[in-house]
Amino acid sequence: MPKLLSCELEDLSVASDSLKTGGLVSFPTETVYGLGANAYSDKAVLRIYMLKNRPPVNPLIAHYKSADEALFTDVIPNKTAIALAERFWPGPMTLVLNKKPSSRISRFATAELKTLAVRVPDNAVCHSLLDLLTFPLVAPSANKSTTLSTTTAEAVFENFSDYEGDLSIIDGGKCKVGIESTIIDVSDEENISVLRYGVLTKEEIETVCEIRERKDLATKKPVAPGMMFKHYAPCHPIKIGAVECNQDDAYLDFGGAHKDLEKIAKSYLDLSPSGNLCEAASNLFQMLRVLDKSDCSRIVVAPIANNGVGLAINDKLRRAAGLIG
Numbered sequence: 601m602p603k604l605l606s607c608e609l610e611d612l613s614v615a616s617d618s619l620k621t622g623g624l625v626s627f628p629t630e631t632v633y634g635l636g637a638n639a640y641s642d643k644a645v646l647r648i649y650m651l652k653n654r655p656p657v658n659p660l661i662a663h664y665k666s667a668d669e670a671l672f673t674d675v676i677p678n679k680t681a682i683a684l685a686e687r688f689w690p691g692p693m694t695l696v697l698n699k700k701p702s703s704r705i706s707r708f709a710t711a712e713l714k715t716l717a718v719r720v721p722d723n724a725v726c727h728s729l730l731d732l733l734t735f736p737l738v739a740p741s742a743n744k745s746t747t748l749s750t751t752t753a754e755a756v757f758e759n760f761s762d763y764e765g766d767l768s769i770i771d772g773g774k775c776k777v778g779i780e781s782t783i784i785d786v787s788d789e790e791n792i793s794v795l796r797y798g799v800l801t802k803e804e805i806e807t808v809c810e811i812r813e814r815k816d817l818a819t820k821k822p823v824a825p826g827m828m829f830k831h832y833a834p835c836h837p838i839k840i841g842a843v844e845c846n847q848d849d850a851y852l853d854f855g856g857a858h859k860d861l862e863k864i865a866k867s868y869l870d871l872s873p874s875g876n877l878c879e880a881a882s883n884l885f886q887m888l889r890v891l892d893k894s895d896c897s898r899i900v901v902a903p904i905a906n907n908g909v910g911l912a913i914n915d916k917l918r919r920a921a922g923l924i925g
């Protein structure tokens with residue numbers, strides 16, 4: 601069974617000792633909980649793939665405590681990466697850059713690619729943990745592959761409760777942002793592309809650099825390798841963009857637009873009664889998890905505005921509904 605730790609310094613040093621000897625530690629970030637391992641240890645990294653049941657061709661993000669470390673330790677930075685880092689780190693942004701030939705990052709973490717995804721999270725507990733370490737942490741979202749990402753320590757525990765290996769879970773409360781980081785591929789400054797959207801939007805990125813997707817990719821949108829796999833699937837079937845439901849359904853509303861369904865549906869939650877997309881993102885995985893546990897036959901989700909952060913929310917919902925990936 602995983603060990604549950606608090607975010608007090610004493611417990612964080614238990615977590616760091618475990619990481620130093622190849623153990624796994626789930627830690628909070630501002631986006632979602634990560635399942636962390638020493639990025640330089642093949643053995644520790646392979647444990648992540650086994651525990652998550654993650655396809656080996658799906659690379660991991662390396663987490664650092666500062667922009668300087670993230671940009672100058674294992675990757676080759678460029679002007680755009682430095683400008684994006686200055687503007688958005690620490691924060692929910694991941695940059696894909698060319699890996700330094702001298703990097704000690706495990707080849708399993710990069711799925712043998714020449715690039716590495718790096719990020720500096722904006723979470724005090726995560727920083728206190730990284731401060732105790734002399735290596736970066738690779739960390740995918742702390743959920744079994746194909747299932748909902750986790751935004752609380754309890755949800756992480758539920759995912760891995762039957763694991764017998766060395767796994768600790770640091771309880772740092774609910775993640776503020778609630779959906780994963782925006783991934784920008786800046787490895788070729790002439791062809792910058794966004795591989796996955798989070799709360800950092802296209803408009804915000806374009807205040808720093810032009811997003812120029814390669815012409816030969818014009819018809820095929822570039823995606824992170826991981827986005828090709830099934831994602832975020834709850835146990836129950838999910839129907840999205842729906843304005844009605846029946847009495848066996850659980851209804852997930854947005855902005856109170858269909859509050860009348862509270863009387864009809866078996867259970868009812870609202871991602872953001874005030875219609876705030878950032879609040880909706882922060883509640884998305886947790887509310888889907890709660891409704892998935894309820895005794896319903898389907899989860900039915902209200903239409904969500906498809907602009908700004910709504911683009912990322914709708915992408916996740918379409919994946920959860922099995923319409924992409």
Ligand code: TXA
Binds near residue numbers: 783
């Ligand atoms: O917010 C986040 O990014 C969270 C927290 C824990 O930091 N992490 C996260 O990791 O979402 P994960 O493994 O669930 O998703 C990482 C995505 C995958 O789709 C993977 O394919 C992509 O990043 N990725 C990793 N390295 C890459 C690379 N070198 N090139 C392109 N995509 C990469």
Ligand code: MG
Binds near residue numbers: 740741749
């Ligand atoms: Mg994930």
